[in-house]
Amino acid sequence: MSSEVVVEVSGLRKTFPIYDKPHHRLFQMFSRARRWHREFEALRDIDFSIRRGETVGIVGRNGSGKSTLLQLICGTLTPSCGKVSVTGRVAALLELGAGFNMEFTGRENVLLNGTVLGLERREIERKMPEILAFAGIGDFIDRPVKTYSSGMYVRLAFAVAIHVEPDLLIVDEALSVGDEAFQRKCFARIEALRQRGCTILFVSHAAATVIELCDRAILLDAGDMLADGAPKAVVSSYQRLLYASEERAGPLREQLLRDRLHSRDEGRLAESRLPGEESRKLAPPPDSSTDSVERPYFDEGLCSQSEVAYLSQGATIEDPRIETMRGAQVNVINAGERYVYRYRVRFDRGASGVRFGMLIKSLTGVELAGGVTARTEEALEWVGPGAGFDLRFEFTCRLSPGVYFMNAGVQGRLGEEETYLDRRIDVVMFRVMARRDRKTTGFVDLVETMEASPLEGNTETA
Numbered sequence: 001m002s003s004e005v006v007v008e009v010s011g012l013r014k015t016f017p018i019y020d021k022p023h024h025r026l027f028q029m030f031s032r033a034r035r036w037h038r039e040f041e042a043l044r045d046i047d048f049s050i051r052r053g054e055t056v057g058i059v060g061r062n063g064s065g066k067s068t069l070l071q072l073i074c075g076t077l078t079p080s081c082g083k084v085s086v087t088g089r090v091a092a093l094l095e096l097g098a099g100f101n102m103e104f105t106g107r108e109n110v111l112l113n114g115t116v117l118g119l120e121r122r123e124i125e126r127k128m129p130e131i132l133a134f135a136g137i138g139d140f141i142d143r144p145v146k147t148y149s150s151g152m153y154v155r156l157a158f159a160v161a162i163h164v165e166p167d168l169l170i171v172d173e174a175l176s177v178g179d180e181a182f183q184r185k186c187f188a189r190i191e192a193l194r195q196r197g198c199t200i201l202f203v204s205h206a207a208a209t210v211i212e213l214c215d216r217a218i219l220l221d222a223g224d225m226l227a228d229g230a231p232k233a234v235v236s237s238y239q240r241l242l243y244a245s246e247e248r249a250g251p252l253r254e255q256l257l258r259d260r261l262h263s264r265d266e267g268r269l270a271e272s273r274l275p276g277e278e279s280r281k282l283a284p285p286p287d288s289s290t291d292s293v294e295r296p297y298f299d300e301g302l303c304s305q306s307e308v309a310y311l312s313q314g315a316t317i318e319d320p321r322i323e324t325m326r327g328a329q330v331n332v333i334n335a336g337e338r339y340v341y342r343y344r345v346r347f348d349r350g351a352s353g354v355r356f357g358m359l360i361k362s363l364t365g366v367e368l369a370g371g372v373t374a375r376t377e378e379a380l381e382w383v384g385p386g387a388g389f390d391l392r393f394e395f396t397c398r399l400s401p402g403v404y405f406m407n408a409g410v411q412g413r414l415g416e417e418e419t420y421l422d423r424r425i426d427v428v429m430f431r432v433m434a435r436r437d438r439k440t441t442g443f444v445d446l447v448e449t450m451e452a453s454p455l456e457g458n459t460e461t462a
């Protein structure tokens, strides 16, 4: 990575006029004397710089100003205050609708887009077959873009963006539209561009993607820049904010903002003392030490909102939790480590044929793993009223990064039939931390070794 600054944003602020009635917009066009609108501040106090070769992820809740920021950087919007400067050729994949002319055909748009980006017409025509092959939209290339599905639109836009050899590639959540096979292909191309030294700025909701792909991340929230630093730390702040209750979210964002402004001002102070080093000081290199394995911890904000408690029938599940082997309660855990899922059960009625169970589910409800303390014929014959049990389910976390949910259940016989005496669905929510060195995919991490041995007679294998 070079020290050359490619994007420099300072004191940036963007306001949009809000008109209470549509005709007020018209009045405003003819009257400078009166103000017919209110101002909505979409971004304030934004400062950062990006060096050549950096891959920077922007995260934040909906409406936090991510798309506005990207548009200010590409120049499709102008700042209300402050400055944005960009060096080199910028290719951008903005939200659907921005970028292509809907009335023109795909082919015409490719030519237009390429020309706007400063390519010679001949150069674009030379690249056309490759662009078409990548987009894979067949005959649609000669039909107006307005007839495209959102998937086709993104395919073509992406094909253009990566074939114009940009210095800066900007991607705004566009990739989440395409199918997964296409997304993979895009990420592979982004990786190749990145290796050639292209600077990349992208917005993503996928925490794991930001951690795996980015050198650095920026957190925006309601127009404020709350963090700028190592992806892992920034994504972790973002997730805390995302899962925080309303009363906790306020103080949390105040704290993050204070910390960010404090470190910015410290940076400026250091800069004023050391003239000549400003380009280094403007963008401190991300702290790679925070990338090593983080210890598991408990995040109060990570709290299931989908819990379903069935009507208790004589037994009550209490205090379900995940603990480390040393007994500390956690809900943000590491892959590969051992944990205990615990809960207590109290019986206020006698029951026969008793057994206890657990189940881990994915965010989308797929049942990933589970177990019961006994097979039906080995269940506890009789449990008297007033009895209590401590349940411990030890497990090694073989899950990929992401959010998961735990169930808990007590089964027993009421009369002849086995039924749930108490059952809690999605009672514990937990997260497996993302890791930068991850090479496996899917929910479960089962693959232990991966080797590529060259066949005899290979040439040109480095």
Ligand SMILES: Nc1ncnc2c1ncn2[C@@H]1O[C@H](COP(=O)(O)OP(=O)(O)O)[C@@H](O)[C@H]1O
Pocket: 016, 017, 040, 042, 060, 061, 062, 063, 064, 065, 066, 067, 068, 069
């Ligand atoms: N042209 C516009 N006029 C008025 N408000 C806008 C306009 N564009 C965006 N906004 C508002 O600015 C805020 C930030 O929007 P946006 O940058 O699209 O957020 P994000 O991409 O993070 O979801 C939102 O509240 C949005 O409603």
Ligand SMILES: [Mg+2]
Pocket: 066, 067, 068, 095
């Ligand atoms: Mg957006």
